[in-house]
Amino acid sequence: MPPSDTNIALSDNPVPAHIGFLLIPDFALLPYASAIExxxxxxxxxxxxxxxxxxISIDGEPAQxxxxxxxxxxxxxxxxLKLDSVLVCAGGNPALFMHQPTFAWLRQQARRGVRVGGVSGGPYLLARANxxxxxxxxxxxxxxxxxxxxxxDLDLRRSLYEIDRERLTCSGGTAPLDMMHALIARDHGSELALAVSEWFLQTHVREGAGPQRMPLRERLGIAHAPLLRVIGRMEQTIESPEPREALARLANVSLRQLERLFRQHLGRSLGEHYLRLRLDRARDLLRQTSLSVxxxxxxxxxxxxxxxxxxxxERFGHAPREERRRG
Structure with a gap:
């Protein structure tokens, strides 16, 4: 165990910063722990x-x-409570959280100059609170x-974390370790921040702008660069699917060759893969929104x-409306 009297230069502020963790029911435990530890x-x-x-819980009772x-x-x-910062910890399906007293409380904290943030699904609630x-x-x-x-119309980034003035937002998982490194460095210097990261066996502290998801190469187990380029474009154009001919030009191969690559590396046709992506997105929207079918x-x-x-x-064995009822 590291000694408590480690010789680290610190800021002169003798008053500890008070951080409130607002635990929304069904919050994700890992990002919460990665933020508080x-x-x-x-x-x-x-x-x-x-x-x-x-x-903090919405009713003062234990939060699960x-x-x-x-x-x-x-x-x-x-x-x-008098706080310096508040972090909203949410998981599950934050799109369904509609507790107006929580939103009013968050707005009140912001008006008082409290630094407001959220991890995992927490930023969804910050948006609801305007x-x-x-x-x-x-x-x-x-x-x-x-x-x-x-x-x-809001400025959503696909990054690990963002620190923009008095707003702190983090994508979840273990990314709060990286965000807290940045905050501790800002509050008390990089020497202490590095010591904390080393204590948690972080051999690499990630930048906030880093990606949330694995690269397609690792996620799909595919090393064929032109095919990966096509799949990446497909994931970006679900609402308005690109013509197959345009995708073939992107890969600089014929359409027949592109179809062969999909069969070889994914075991399905280009069209079947596009359909799978679109239906997976649809399932997420059915579960997380109140949009009509x-x-x-x-x-x-x-x-x-x-x-x-x-x-x-055909894909999931039940109708979209049944998916919503199950959710």
Whole structure:
């Protein structure tokens, strides 16, 4: 265990920063832990209370994570905590969270000058509270399709984390380790931040602008560069699928050769892969939004609801409306 009297230069502020963790029911445990543990480590390694924290739930009762673990709350929304920062921890399906007192509380914190942030699905709630207009931000890639349908004009980035003035947003998973490294470095210097990262066995601290997802090469196990270029374009153009001929030109091969590459590396045709991408996106929207079946069909490149429903049933074994009922 590292000694508590590590010789690290620190800022002169003797008052620990008070950070509130607002735990939304069904929050994701890993990003929460990745955000709070670096604060504990910073205190331990510096030998000083640089940070203190409180757990907040919407009703003051224990908050249950998505894996069933419950964390006792120190306060509810009405308990008048004085905070320097608040981080909203959310997971599950944040698109369905419609608790107006929570949004009002977040706006109140922002008006008081509190630094407001969110991890994983938390930024979705910041948008609902109208706290992200004019800021760049990020959230977990799983929630991005539903979010963009609801908030197409906000500045969503597909990055690991974003720190834009008094807004802190993070995509989730282990990315809060990287974001907290940046915050600790800003508050107390890079020496302490590096010591914290090393304590958590981070051999590489990622930049905020880094990608959330694995590169296609690793994700699909494919090394064929032209084919990967085509698949990347397909993932970017789900709403308005590109003609097959345009994709073949992108790969600089004939359409017949491109079809052969899809069969060889993915075991399905180009058209079948495009359809799979569109139906996967549709399933996310059915689960995460209240858009109508027709609106989702159009958002995923289908000409009409009947074609969409037929294709959906063939892929998943049930109709889109049944998917929503199950959700």
């Amino acid at each position: 670096p604060l504990r480590a910073a205190n331990r390694l510096s030998g000083r209370d640089l940070y203190r924290w409180s757990h 994570a998505s894996n069933g673990v419950a964390i006792a709350a120190d306060a509810g929304l009405d308990d008048g 706290l992200l207009k004019g800021y760049r931000f990020t959230l977990h890639w799983e929630h991005a399709p539903a979010f963009l349908e609801e908030y197409p 027709l609106e989702i069909a159009l958002a995923c490149g289908f000409a009409n609801a009947s074609h969409f429903s037929r294709s959906y049933r």
